[in-house]
Amino acid sequence: MSVRIFNVQCSIINSHFQTMKKLTYRFSNSSTDYYLAYGISHLKKITDQRSTILITDEHVYNAHAKRFKGWNTIILKPGEEYKVQATVDALVDKLIEMEADRKTTLVGVGGGVITDITGYVAAIYMRGLRFGFIPTSVLSLVDASIGGKNGIDVGVYKNMVGIIRQPSFILHDMVFLNSLPQAEWENGFAEVIKHGCIKDAVMFAELEKRSLVHYQGRQRSICELIQRNTILKSKVAQKDEFEKGERRLLNFGHTLGHALENQYELLHGQAIAIGMTYACHISEQLAGFRQTERVVNLLEKYNLPTYASFAKQKVFDVLKMDKKREKKEMNYVLLEKIGKAVVKTISLKQLEKIIQEL
Numbered sequence: 001m002s003v004r005i006f007n008v009q010c011s012i013i014n015s016h017f018q019t020m021k022k023l024t025y026r027f028s029n030s031s032t033d034y035y036l037a038y039g040i041s042h043l044k045k046i047t048d049q050r051s052t053i054l055i056t057d058e059h060v061y062n063a064h065a066k067r068f069k070g071w072n073t074i075i076l077k078p079g080e081e082y083k084v085q086a087t088v089d090a091l092v093d094k095l096i097e098m099e100a101d102r103k104t105t106l107v108g109v110g111g112g113v114i115t116d117i118t119g120y121v122a123a124i125y126m127r128g129l130r131f132g133f134i135p136t137s138v139l140s141l142v143d144a145s146i147g148g149k150n151g152i153d154v155g156v157y158k159n160m161v162g163i164i165r166q167p168s169f170i171l172h173d174m175v176f177l178n179s180l181p182q183a184e185w186e187n188g189f190a191e192v193i194k195h196g197c198i199k200d201a202v203m204f205a206e207l208e209k210r211s212l213v214h215y216q217g218r219q220r221s222i223c224e225l226i227q228r229n230t231i232l233k234s235k236v237a238q239k240d241e242f243e244k245g246e247r248r249l250l251n252f253g254h255t256l257g258h259a260l261e262n263q264y265e266l267l268h269g270q271a272i273a274i275g276m277t278y279a280c281h282i283s284e285q286l287a288g289f290r291q292t293e294r295v296v297n298l299l300e301k302y303n304l305p306t307y308a309s310f311a312k313q314k315v316f317d318v319l320k321m322d323k324k325r326e327k328k329e330m331n332y333v334l335l336e337k338i339g340k341a342v343v344k345t346i347s348l349k350q351l352e353k354i355i356q357e358l
């Protein structure tokens with residue numbers, strides 16, 4: 001089931017309400033232009049149609065075929081299981097067949113799987129093409145499309161291979177959300193709740209007062225929420241592009257979450273919701289956190305899983321390969337209070353004990 005809320009761009013419906021925003025974020029050696037709530041029709045003004053190739057998946061294409069009219073398009077099979085090297089190989093073959101060259105721009109139109117693969121292929125094809133994103137899921141709008149981390153999974157190891165390279169542009173077209181399945185709305189709200197937990201207590205409280213139905217039924221609310229989250233993540237990524245400090249906070253819930261994600265075939269948002277629940281408990285032990293119940297209640301309010309039984313040792317064995325590990329220690333993101341996260345270094349030995357006792 002999908003929820004239909006946008007007939008036309010929200011900025012046009014409420015002309016007094018300025019949702020259409022152009023922002024530019026500068027990174028170490030590039031910058032990204034954001035066209036928030038502009039609509040795919042604006043793409044022609046950003047990139048030359050003849051030398052641009054859109055990359056999307058079957059779900060997005062089938063629901064929005066007319067929006068792709070006139071654009072060279074590659075359509076991939078949908079799903080995390082395709083975020084792998086074999087898809088990259090097939091894409092490279094396809095780009096060669098289409099005679100893509102250094103002047104070609106690639107545009108990923110889809111969820112996080114599509115944006116991650118597109119950004120990665122754009123980095124390696126002919127040693128680097130210009131690329132941009134039109135994120136179409138809540139998760140890719142508020143998170144995956146932002147910050148330049150792109151890559152693929154290797155077996156059970158999530159995002160094991162990849163690069164950090166910023167897109168030239170990110171364009172939002174809220175009309176795509178009309179076809180987003182309910183489960184994917186919930187999936188995306190896990191990252192929104194994460195942002196509230198680590199950096200935005202005011203938004204956390206707003207989420208507590210409202211509900212998913214509220215956001216799905218009100219264009220203005222969802223546009224504002226997506227833009228607030230886009231800006232939050234962009235600022236963090238901009239300040240710490242290569243994840244030496246503050247950007248690590250965005251990994252709240254992800255260390256355990258990633259270890260659970262592929263092993264149990266959970267959606268990314270579901271896995272990190274469970275990861276956040278247990279990170280709250282670890283925060284109680286190591287950072288004096290006292291608000292686990294509020295976080296758990298909020299996750300449940302948005303239909304996300306919290307407590308789960310899982311094979312502790314098996315999950316720990318995957319978890320210790322996490323990219324946040326440094327030799328025998330893991331940088332774990334914990335909460336001191338809602339809206340304030342910290343990174344604590346935990347020895348693998350201690351972490352193993354904590355996980356066994358969860």
Ligand SMILES: NC(=O)c1ccc[n+]([C@@H]2O[C@H](COP(=O)([O-])OP(=O)(O)OC[C@H]3O[C@@H](n4cnc5c(N)ncnc54)[C@H](O)[C@@H]3O)[C@@H](O)[C@H]2O)c1
Pocket residue numbers: 057058059060063078079080083110111112113114116136137138139140143144145146147148149150151158159176177178179180181184187268
């Ligand atoms: N690069 C980053 O910084 C970053 C951050 C967070 C997540 N991610 C990655 O993002 C991925 C998860 O993102 P996701 O949940 O968007 O994944 P996804 O691309 O698999 O999309 C989820 C599902 O929704 C469908 N879909 C997307 N937009 C749609 C639309 N408008 N209408 C109908 N169906 C639509 C897709 O076809 C897919 O079936 C994971 O691989 C995760 O690792 C990356």
Ligand SMILES: [Zn+2]
Pocket residue numbers: 143191254268272
């Ligand atoms: Zn995530």
